[in-house]
Amino acid sequence: MESRNIRLAVIPGDGIGTEVVAEGLKVLEAVGTKFESTHYDLGAARYHRTGETLPDAVLEELRGYDAILLGAVGDPSVPPGVLERDLLLRIRFEFDHYVNLRPVKLFPGVTTPLADTTPADIDMVVVREGTEGLYAGTGGVMRRGTPHEIATQESLNTAHGVERVVRYAFEKARSRPRKKLTLVHKTNVLTYAGDLWQRTVNRVAADYPEVTTDYSHIDAASMFFVSQPERFDVVVTDNLFGDIITDLGAAVAGGIGLAASGNINPEGTAPSMFEPVHGSAPDIAGQGKADPTAAILSVAMLLDHLGLRAEAARVEQAVADDLVDRLAGGAGRATHEIGDEITARVSG
Amino acid sequence: MESRNIRLAVIPGDGIGTEVVAEGLKVLEAVGTKFESTHYDLGAARYHRTGETLPDAVLEELRGYDAILLGAVGDPSVPPGVLERDLLLRIRFEFDHYVNLRPVKLFPGVTTPLADTTPADIDMVVVREGTEGLYAGTGGVMRRGTPHEIATQESLNTAHGVERVVRYAFEKARSRPRKKLTLVHKTNVLTYAGDLWQRTVNRVAADYPEVTTDYSHIDAASMFFVSQPERFDVVVTDNLFGDIITDLGAAVAGGIGLAASGNINPEGTAPSMFEPVHGSAPDIAGQGKADPTAAILSVAMLLDHLGLRAEAARVEQAVADDLVDRLAGGAGRATHEIGDEITARVSG
């Protein structure tokens, strides 16, 4: 391909974020795609140094890239929510990442905590809404610290916001062999929002006659993720339920060290952002203990998103091969060793 | 004991609710406690017949009982939320059931979907708040059915509501060998509500120096329920997170057929209500396939709540013995056979 270089913004962030992103970039390099990357120093360290989370000028600069690779943000030294809201969620919102795409897939050779479960049982994609719901951040507090305190949070859901992510999920379902879409919500309690979601799925379903649709309450779905994960093919759900269920999905599919995600702006009006589902894990940061696989699989998602499907497939295959190998005794490796191993497979 | 009879209101409800409640009452009878029960015909059938969910007069009558035993409510023939909100949640709210107590315990002999997990690993109690949060039902919809629709839901949290359930959870933690309390929330996104919960736990913790406190985001907790359930002893959480995590807990502890719960008004200003965590399961209703164990364990919780600890322990022991027996080949029994078996053990 004679195309211009891919321009990548890299936000290593906090804790193990830095370590796993380094391995992701190693693999990206090995894939042979021409790219140039610029590192952005955002996260706890910058916050403590300058009080800044995401300066407006930096946000505007980020807008110019083809994609963003993020490690993880969050540190116990920063009050809960500050980096999450003002950095991570701000990017998701400002860049209209309304699809938070999270594959839940058990790779061969990976140990799942579920007994009698094989890769054929766990192969789904969660399409989590990324810009609405309880993540809107609206709400407030009155009489804080008194016995009469009231604290509220609001879940905001719009026809616009729900329909576009539901359509994306139907497209995804149509492209997969099973062609099944499950809406996960809590329509029997969150009656206003649930009604909007359910009506939207019903309406859009008419445009996708080949897709089977199904519904599960979030509580039942959490149970089924453990007891019958094979029920699910594509799951579409709101921001908060998607947050919960994808961590659960990561757990059943062999752990958070393997779970990749894409924050996608499908229309490309702003760059999409790829990141491991795991957090910054300050407890193991700097020790070379983090598994970079999720970051590397996020790089594969990034390549795929940019249309480099063959390159994405090579990275995924290298990871798959490496995972089989771990079972055969390759466990206990340091972060960079796993990265080197996968890099070698990609190059070879 | 020469005390007066226990006065019990029974709401079998919909679907398998009727079937499992019948077995629960059989066991209660066998325990030898003097009680008189009155059945209330509430649920889908009544709704279709009369349009009523819970008439005010019935609600006031229910107030006069010592306790309520409920089967399950909900039916696909009724719009989502109607029976849930106007019957089940209305009772929880009107009778101030601010503690929704849900043990998550793996009984010996029970098959968990988790590999390499034993009863020693899963033995916790979830203290779910029962009267606030997103269950308040506030919110609304504007421009319904148009491309400009907005649907909102509100989570309402008060110092009063949070502190009382947190105190209950600390008491519970103090009474258990491990004395560990984990707050589960999403403080990094639900910053207003999360801050109230976290500050309340911190403040109340000062009164319970012997209790170790811990915090986990709901997404991480969902993962840990599967990968490291032994992390948890007592979990305190809000209404919605509690709903999700207790179904997940039921799944890891051998299935929803075994999960009991109590909707508790600790001050006794109104009767507490005991119910299996499972729903009405219309797909298997009337076929004798439902497992009545959760309803029977709910009867044990009811007895315990009324101070009949020896009787409660006998029922729990009978269930435990029966569960070991199932492993030894007693599986595949009908609802009434399981009920008969446990009844016989209680009587014997």
Ligand SMILES: CC(C)[C@H](C(=O)O)[C@@H](O)C(=O)O
């Ligand atoms: C860090 C946090 C705000 C974030 C979220 O809740 O979305 C994380 O849990 C995730 O899933 O990406």
Ligand SMILES: CC(C)[C@H](C(=O)O)[C@@H](O)C(=O)O
């Ligand atoms: C039926 C429903 C309203 C209820 C709830 O969400 O509380 C149920 O799921 C439960 O957990 O008791």
